[in-house]
Amino acid sequence: MEPIVNDFSISIATVNGTGSQSANLILLQTLFDMGVPVSGKNLFPSNISGLPTWYILRVSNRGYQAPGDRVHIQVMMNKDTWEKDLDNCLPGTVIIYNTDIKMPAPEKEGCIIYGAAMTKMARSINPKLARMIANMAYIGVLADLLSLDQAILESAVSKQFNGKEKAISINVQAINMAREWSAENIEKQDPYTIEAAEKDPDAFFTNGNEAIALGSIYGGITMLPWYPITPSTGIAEGVATWLPRLRQDKDGKATCAIIQSEDELAAVGMVVGAGWAGGRAMTCTSGPGISLMSEFIGLAYFAEVPGVIWDVNRTGPSTGLPTRTQQGDLSMLYEASHGDTKFPVLIPGNMEECFEFAWRAFDYAEQLQTIVFGFSDLDLGMNQWSCKDFKYPDQPMNRGKILRTQEELDAVENYGRYRDVDGDGIPYRTLPGSGLAPYLTRGTGRDEDGNYSEDPKVYHKNMQRLKKKINGARTILPQPLQRLEKEREVGIVYYGSMETTIQEIDDQLEATGLMVSQCRVRALPLSPEVEKFIAEHDTTIILEINRDGQLYGIVRKEIPIDLVPKVHSVAYSDGLPPRARIYSDLILETLRGCGYDN
């Protein structure tokens, strides 16, 4: 039997709240520290304890990070999903199951089945904690079957339990017991194995929420009002964790105010108040929170108050699938609130960009005097991703057009709070407490000096200026990244967490003889580069993780009408992180509809 090395997927079916996440992260960390390209997806339920959870580990020599199109090794630890997990096993799947679960032993034609008495082993170590420790037993069995490095495995346990001796010792004991038992009792019949490779010493695991939290701190955040909501909570908790170490003044006092607010409306209200007063304020939320914040977001647009809001997208609409992922909020962010609006949206596609866009967001917000959205999703935000570096900001802060002294105010000819004296649509502002050109900030119509006005010409001119201001961001914000083929036949425009799957999609298309160019959009409003990319290619597919093709809608609206027929939407969303095959099949089907023969 030819071994299959470092190229397979493991699915682990467990019960939420039994400590299986610790076990899964230990496995992930072990593989990572062995230098094996690996990614992990936690498919967890919206409760704390008792519902089914799956953890999908993908090891891939080609660096694929998506969950993959099939499972090669299925670990069965959950009675409730027993039948379903078994049904999903294709021929050739390795099934590892806990024989102590009171269910019929799995039988499946063409599958390789290994059973181990995991709960009994765990009970022999500590009867009280047997349910938790049983999860370590499947790690032990996998360690034996896949030939995992024992020293690295033990160090991963130590990392997971933060050096807590008692927890480390009991869990290592369970892993070792199962590993030894497996070595003595299981005769390996499957081809899957792990081989250590040279680990990149710079690489580490992080998640988007942590990267954004750190980026915000280096971006000079001075206020974080927030309201808990999955999957964004990790950002606020990350900021709160790192702040005491990173952001105390010489007297040991805080240079950032954190308030857990009563709801999302209050959170964004505090952001608006802080931005108005000259602070760098941010909140983090998910789609339902954005819906609630919308009125304030419109006020900030119209009154031109800076602020940053991170949306970690979960599956909507409504409460939706709160622990699943989607790119379903994009169009809502771009045109948030009532009336004519438009907002800069930063769209990171990896951990490095989560960090970078988080600090840059404050610069853009103050420069443009508006709310700047960061757009992440549950997949980026909560799963562990390999990252090489967080690059220290390469520019000083851009505090925008704030007039802090009488001299600065005097130097602006014909100053008015909302007068476009520079021709870029961006006015100057003064801060409360300064006594400089005081004005009443308001959401009602006002003239260039900030005085109340319902004059139609004044309103129209002001709205055109706001449009000009945001349009100016097209060349300021992060530009798209492109990988161009020689033949400019088919191009794919995509964004955000699709970055983790695009290479696999590209390879699958290439296997059919189709070479595609790629253009990853990293911000809204769209860069002119996107229009150029579309113009250069015969056909462009806009690829996204939602139902209706939200970016497709935005692109159609913003490109010249003669380019519109060249653009097609491929959008699919089922709550799970993207699987390459689903999208490559849909792309091929769409192209066949355009007359391509593939």
Added chain:
Amino acid sequence: MTIRLNVIDLPKSDYTGGLTSLCAGCGHNQISNVVINAAWENGIKPHQIAKMSGIGCSSKTPAYFLGKAHGFNTVHGRMPSVSTGARMTNTDLKVLAVSGDGDSASIGIGQFIHAIRRNVNMVYIIENNGVYGLTKGQYSATVEKGSKKKKGLVNETQPIDMCKLAVNLGATFVARSFSGAKKQLTSLLKAALSHDGISIIDVISPCVTFANNDESFRSYNYVKGNETELHVYDYIPHFSPVEQVDIPAGEYEDIEMHDGSILRLETVGKGHDSSNPVAALTAIHEAEIVSKHVTGLLYYDPDRPSLSQSMNLSDTPLCQLSEEDMRPDESSLDEILAHLRG
């Protein structure tokens, strides 16, 4: 003619604002005048004040006073959160917020409650007329059961008493006054401006257009005839020696505010202990039973830390921090990366 100057040598004209667009005789205009007087007489630098408001007739008034101060006319019912954000960002600001009964007792009651819970450093005036003026006179949530506006039916719904609520929530300064009681309101507002924490002042302010009829419990005539005062007040600012103020003939109590000013409470009737929340609630309930309005300083607690104190914020207002204070140095990021790389 010599122009009178206040203790920081500013004329009163430095504290005025634009012309009001409210109805002639509106109680809110009287309150705006009290704001002007109190800020001027207290010698507060006008630009140090941030005028905050929500939406409604009352929330328009920041345009009519303190024209030298920045202000923010925010969204309906959400002024407290904006005030919180602004005050935490600039701890030098004196937040003077104006809201109404529609703004605070209905759509904004959540933010009203949580601003009290946090003890946000702000003066929170509720210009309370019992109706929604801008949408032409619908009842608000504070109007008394049995009260009747000019047009329409008698209100049969139980009211929300904002002072009762504030006392129960532990607000650190709770007062009720009447827009027609200029002296009392001025003293209370001055004291509120000297308090570091949240000061709730619920001001009955008759709506002359929709509810100034005699069947309305919030008309001028009704309030004048049915007001029970807790004390007579005298405010002695921290810059005036208390010895120079005449000692009242009867019983009195001096309360020292956070900035050293004194609010002198001269006993009226059976007296009221403003440090006792039970007494405050009793006073409100007793007045309510006989359809009267109790006015004065209901409750005062100087000991609870304000929000900015409990957050242990930097002495430099956050909006004035240097880039050095806001962005940790590069070596700190290297340390984090080393930690993450294990």
